[in-house]
Each structure stands twice: as structure tokens, then as C-alpha cells.
Amino acid sequence: MGFLGLFSSRCSPDVQMLPSGSLTVDRDAQILASTVSSAVSEEVLHDIGSRVLQLFRQARNAQIPITQLTLNFASLQITARELRGGAMIFLTPKHSFNVSPRQKA
Amino acid sequence: MHARHKLLIVDDDPAVLELYRELLSHLPSQPEVFTATSGPRALALLKAEPFRLLLCDLKMPKMDGLQVLSICRRTFPDLRTVVVTAVENEEFRSRAYALGVDLFWLKPDTQQNMQMFLQCVEALLGMANDSGFRGVQSKGLLDLLQMECLAQSSTVLRIRRGGLTGQIWIIGGELIDAETEGTRGEAAFRRILSWKSGTFENMPPEPSRERTIFKPFNALLLETAQVLDESVSAPPAAEQAGQPNQHNTVWRLASLTRAGADYVVAMDKESGGRPEGWGTESTDELAEWIRVAFDAAADISQKLQTGPLLHAEGGHANHRFVMMPHEHKVFLVGWPAGAAKHTSFIDATKQLVASWDS
Numbered sequence: 001m002g003f004l005g006l007f008s009s010r011c012s013p014d015v016q017m018l019p020s021g022s023l024t025v026d027r028d029a030q031i032l033a034s035t036v037s038s039a040v041s042e043e044v045l046h047d048i049g050s051r052v053l054q055l056f057r058q059a060r061n062a063q064i065p066i067t068q069l070t071l072n073f074a075s076l077q078i079t080a081r082e083l084r085g086g087a088m089i090f091l092t093p094k095h096s097f098n099v100s101p102r103q104k105a
Numbered sequence: 106m107h108a109r110h111k112l113l114i115v116d117d118d119p120a121v122l123e124l125y126r127e128l129l130s131h132l133p134s135q136p137e138v139f140t141a142t143s144g145p146r147a148l149a150l151l152k153a154e155p156f157r158l159l160l161c162d163l164k165m166p167k168m169d170g171l172q173v174l175s176i177c178r179r180t181f182p183d184l185r186t187v188v189v190t191a192v193e194n195e196e197f198r199s200r201a202y203a204l205g206v207d208l209f210w211l212k213p214d215t216q217q218n219m220q221m222f223l224q225c226v227e228a229l230l231g232m233a234n235d236s237g238f239r240g241v242q243s244k245g246l247l248d249l250l251q252m253e254c255l256a257q258s259s260t261v262l263r264i265r266r267g268g269l270t271g272q273i274w275i276i277g278g279e280l281i282d283a284e285t286e287g288t289r290g291e292a293a294f295r296r297i298l299s300w301k302s303g304t305f306e307n308m309p310p311e312p313s314r315e316r317t318i319f320k321p322f323n324a325l326l327l328e329t330a331q332v333l334d335e336s337v338s339a340p341p342a343a344e345q346a347g348q349p350n351q352h353n354t355v356w357r358l359a360s361l362t363r364a365g366a367d368y369v370v371a372m373d374k375e376s377g378g379r380p381e382g383w384g385t386e387s388t389d390e391l392a393e394w395i396r397v398a399f400d401a402a403a404d405i406s407q408k409l410q411t412g413p414l415l416h417a418e419g420g421h422a423n424h425r426f427v428m429m430p431h432e433h434k435v436f437l438v439g440w441p442a443g444a445a446k447h448t449s450f451i452d453a454t455k456q457l458v459a460s461w462d463s
Binding site: 015016017018019044047048051052054055058059061062063064065066067068069070071072073074075076078093094095 | 163164169170171172192194195196197199200203204387390391393394397398401402404405406408409410411412413414415416417418419420421423424426439
């Protein structure tokens with residue numbers, strides 16, 4: 001069985017993929033529209049939405065005028081634009097897109 | 106007799122573990138090889154004793170390799186990490202490197218690849234921890250300068266730390282001038298010497314350089330070393346009480362004005378101590394936003410294994426701000442929209458933040 005496992009591990013990686021696409025959330029972080037793959041759980045997207053809305057709200061409390069916010073991680077960029085109450089959020093993974101020598105061969 | 110390094114391999118396939126154990130235990134440095142069949146088991150072993158190197162598979166049940174690496178990066182920052190996987194995927198490669206792994210290696214499938222892999226592992230096991238200046242590890246600037254002066258060299262040392270650059274002029278073993286961030290002479294020299302790491306290069310000497318430092322190099326080095334020691338061992342009482350000392354305040358306000366920024370707020374990442382603010386009346390409110398944003402970023406980073414937050418940027422038509430972690434602090438820098446004309450707000454913030462605590 002271990003022998004077969006070596007082959008199956010090559011074609012069906014189940015390591016978590018980074019979400020890519022955009023989503024629109026209302027003031028309660030409920031998802032109104034999304035182009036993110038359904039492989040990403042709604043719970044994760046809801047969490048991202050609510051965190052972003054919290055940052056917009058907190059910025060208002062701190063008297064920082066802010067309509068757009070970008071969180072730049074090492075392998076993902078999250079850009080959020082405030083809408084009336086809600087937000088539109090863009091998730092952009094940073095890929096190198098370089099073809100490795102093995103793939104070329 | 107030198108201590109043997111400890112190496113940990115994590116893979117859910119016991120046959121693969123046994124194969125690697127056999128191969129790696131015969132490396133020239135003869136490391137002690139430990140194995141774990143799951144991420145949680147590996148983390149428990151890492152907590153129990155210090156390891157030099159972790160070899161981690163990506164595809165594992167329950168906790169995948171990226172999750173293990175993400176936790177390792179935070180919990181064991183000195184641990185060297187290698188991903189060994191059969192998953193050929195550019196996204197995973199990018200993310201693994203974003204999580205700070207030293208090496209991403211597809212499971213070796215030929216004798217030649219295996220040989221190269223073993224050589225890389227051996228090199229990583231033998232590599233010293235990074236400290237000091239690149240090129241002369243474990244040596245501080247004081248040591249470098251002493252070497253140059255004792256050798257009676259004539260050179261210009263150009264030192265870089267993040268976005269900062271400083272130069273020290275030495276003629277015939279005499280320190281004659283220093284320059285950084287718009288200051289010259291002894292003040293600039295002390296400033297440069299407070300940088301703990303960075304890169305340096307030797308430039309051709311400039312004998313025509315105007316002399317601004319007249320103290321003998323030994324006296325100056327001793328004086329500076331003493332000041333640095335005192336600042337490390339005993340932070341001023343005024344600073345402990347939340348009132349930055351006058352010298353620092355003047356220097357920082359000058360930096361703020363020179364950079365053209367509106368305000369800077371800085372706070373500790375971990376301790377949550379009293380935040381410091383310059384150019385703003387709303388230090389506490391801004392610090393609260395930093396805390397919320399930093400928590401949100403840590404939460405998202407952990408859930409998605411995106412690697413650490415590099416910076417956050419936002420604002421509206423007339424105002425921009427950049428939040429940036431730097432060493433043990435997080436900074437929030439506010440900019441008028443017209444500032445940073447010749448560079449990006451991110452670069453301008455990097456430069457300001459690099460000069461802040463040095």
C-alpha cells in the first residue's frame with residue numbers, strides 16, 4: 001500500500017491552497033458575492049471579512065481616515081475597499097510562476 | 106569532541122522515514138537523526154530538546170507541512186528547515202519559502218539528486234547562526250574598525266543596515282570622518298556603531314576628505330563602546346516611566362521632519378507596553394488600531410499559512426499610512442498624500458523605521 005501511496009501523493013496534493021479571487025461582504029461580514037474557489041470554506045472567508053470590517057471600524061474610532069486597506073503577507077496580498085457598511089475584498093496569492101526544470105523536462 | 110547536531114524528519118510514511126534515517130545518519134557530521142510520523146508529534150519533540158534541522162514533508166494528514174512550518178517559524182526561530190516533498194507545485198514552493206524555509210526539495214528520484222540533497226543537508230547542519238556583519242560573521246562594527254585601524258589601512262567603510270547607509274573614512278589607521286542620515290562627525294560615528302547587524306564594503310580611500318573627527322580612534326571606540334554597553338544594560342529611568350529621554354526625542358522628531366511624515370507610533374509586539382508616539386495626540390487610539398490590525402494579521406496568517414505580515418498600507422485621498430513590523434516592535438507611520446514623491450510609501454517607511462531604534 002505504501003508503494004501505491006507514493007503515486008497518489010503526486011497527483012492529489014491535499015495541502016491547503018491559498019484562496020484567490022474577490023468577495024463582497026455586508027456590514028455583518030455575510031458573503032454577498034464571491035469568486036473564490038468553493039474549496040475554501042465559507043467560514044474562513046467570513047473570518048477574513050469580519051477581520052477586515054473590524055479594522056475599518058477601529059480606524060474610524062482612531063480617527064484615521066481610511067477607505068482602502070492592503071495587508072501584505074509573505075505569500076498573499078489582501079486588498080479591501082470599504083463599501084457602505086460592508087467591504088469588497090481581493091485575495092491575491094503571490095506565485096513565482098517560474099517553471100521548474102523538472103516541469104520543463 | 107564536537108557535539109553532534111540533532112536532526113528531525115517528519116513524514117507520514119514510516120518506510121520513507123526509515124530510508125532517510127539510514128541515509129542521513131551516514132553524513133560526514135554524523136547527526137543524531139530523530140523521526141516523527143505526524144506534525145503534532147514533531148512539535149512535541151522540538152519542544153522537548155533543541156534541534157538543528159527539521160526535514161518536513163508537505164502532505165500529511167491532520168496537520169500539513171505548511172502548518173508545521175508556520176508554527177516552527179514562530180516558536181523555534183533558530184531552527185533550520187527543509188521541505189522534502191513529492192508535491193510539484195509552484196504555489197507551495199513560494200509559500201514554503203515565504204515561511205522562511207532554507208530549502209525546498211522534491212523527493213530525490215535519482216542517485217545524483219540524492220547526492221546533491223545530502224550535500225545540502227550537510228551544509229545546513231554545519232552552517233553557523235547568522236550574526237554580525239555579512240562577510241565577517243559574529244564580528245561587530247567595533248571589531249571591524251579596530252582591525253582596519255590596527256592595520257593602519259586607508260579606506261572608506263560603507264555600511265548598510267536596512268534602508269540606511271553610513272560611511273566611515275579611515276586614512277592611515279586614523280578615523281577622520283563619518284556620515285549618516287544627514288549628520289557628520291562623532292555623532293554620525295556613534296549612530297553607525299549602534300547598528301548591530303548589516304553589510305559593509307570597503308571603498309577606495311579618499312585622502313582629500315575634510316577631517317571632522319580629531320579624537321584618537323582608541324578613545325573614540327572606548328567611549329562609544331561604553332555608551333552602547335550602558336544603553337543595553339540599563340535603559341534610562343525616564344524611558345522606563347514612558348518618557349523617552351530628551352536626546353532620543355530630538356533625534357526622532359528630526360527624523361520625522363526630514364522624512365516628511367506626519368506621525369510615528371511604535372509599540373512592542375509582545376509585551377503590550379506603553380506605546381510611544383511622535384507628531385500625534387492620538388497615540389493610544391492609533392496604538393489600539395495597531396494591536397487590532399496585528400492580531401487580525403496573525404490570525405489570518407495562522408489560518409491560511411500565508412507567512413508573516415510584511416506590512417499593511419491604507420488611507421484615503423489626502424492621507425496614507427503604513428504599518429510595519431520591525432524587529433521586536435510594530436510601527437505605524439502616517440504620511441500626507443503628497444509626501445514620498447520620489448519613492449513609494451513602503452520604501453520611505455522602511456527607511457524611517459530602520460533609523461528609528463538604531
